[in-house]
Amino acid sequence: MTVFKLNENQLKEAMKLSEYAFQFQIAEDQIEERIETMKQHHQVYGINENDQLAAKFHLLPLSIYLGNNQLKMGGIAGVATYPEYRRKGFVKELLKEALFQIKDQGMSVSLLHPFSVPFYRKFGWELFSNRMKYILNKSDLIMKNHPNGTVKRLTKEDHSAEIERVYEQYAEQFNGMLVRERSWWQNSAYGNQFIAIYYDDNGNASGYFMYSVHNRKMNVTEFIALTSNARISLWNFICQHDSMVEQVEMTIFERDPLHFMLKEPRIKAELTPYFMARIVDLDAFLAQYDFQWNHIDQGLILHIEDDLLLDNQKSVQLHAGQILNAHDTDAGIHLSINTLTAVLFGYQRPRELVLAGLIAGSEACIEQLEALIPNRPPFFSDFF
Incomplete structure (x- = not known):
């Protein structure tokens, strides 16, 4: 079997394989936008069988933080095979090609979200990050003493360099956070969410969270606070939604001090192993x-x-x-x-x-x- 890089005319085939394997459907008016994103940011590799695409994966050349350092990283996504071609070793060949390409292109590490942890462990990937989800009820939304500063509610059309600076300062405290280019913010980070940003009395941004509200539920997908004033003010902004929501779901860093801010800290919390990493070079x-x-x-x-x-x-x-x-x-x-x-x-x-x-x-x-x-x-x- 031969692994090859798909050309632009073959990307629609890769998209159809993803739809089938991951059981979703892309709206007709979004197809061209998806293909354009793949052209610009993905390298798609596949294996043909009987002149038809049988299996494929996407390589995303990205970078991550290791503290203040930035390392080039090869993200693996969209690994898929049609069921009639499974158990023929196609995915093993694709992953071997992925590792070769990652190293050959000067990326020393790879990240992926596993469909099966044991499967990817066989190829050298290992868990490196968890995902913590807190589920709060309306009764948990008790405001704290309000510090100085203001919170503004914006959308991705209002994205600015100051939001990026807050994220960068936060990301440098960790291993593995993604280095976000402007296009990543617009196409991947926001989705259809709002963003609430905290500004201190000098007009400097030092925290934000991204969220959506639907069917009386708030979903917070990212919560970043560089100062205590930012944390308390953003928490109070969440509490201000108590007339709109019955529940708040927050996905945050697993050692975030949220528990210490709650009057009753015994809330529902779900900790799940999330992404895997592999040293390639x-x-x-x-x-x-x-x-x-x-x-x-x-x-x-x-x-x-x-x-x-x-x-x-x-x-x-x-x-x-x-x-x-x-x-x-x-x-x-x-x-x-x-x-x-x-x-x-x-x-x-x-x-x-x-x-x-x-x-x-x-x-x-x-x-x-x-x-x-x-x-x-x-x-x-x-x-x-």
């Missing part, structure tokens, strides 16, 4: 990673297993700000590319994965690895 990723070198005084050897990308299957020594190939030795830490991804993204600390049997090494080596990794949490609030 190990050398490039390690070179860009902000290890805390000043916290250790001797080298640490990592023995990394990657059955799919053999260039990543190696032993490396982390020492004095350098990443070197290590000599043959059993000393150090043994772990898979999956586990290394979870650890370096901050999804799990090394000690936690030692207890899960996924990391092997001496107590001294585990302490060194703990010290090397920044205490910065992962988060991903977008979707593709």
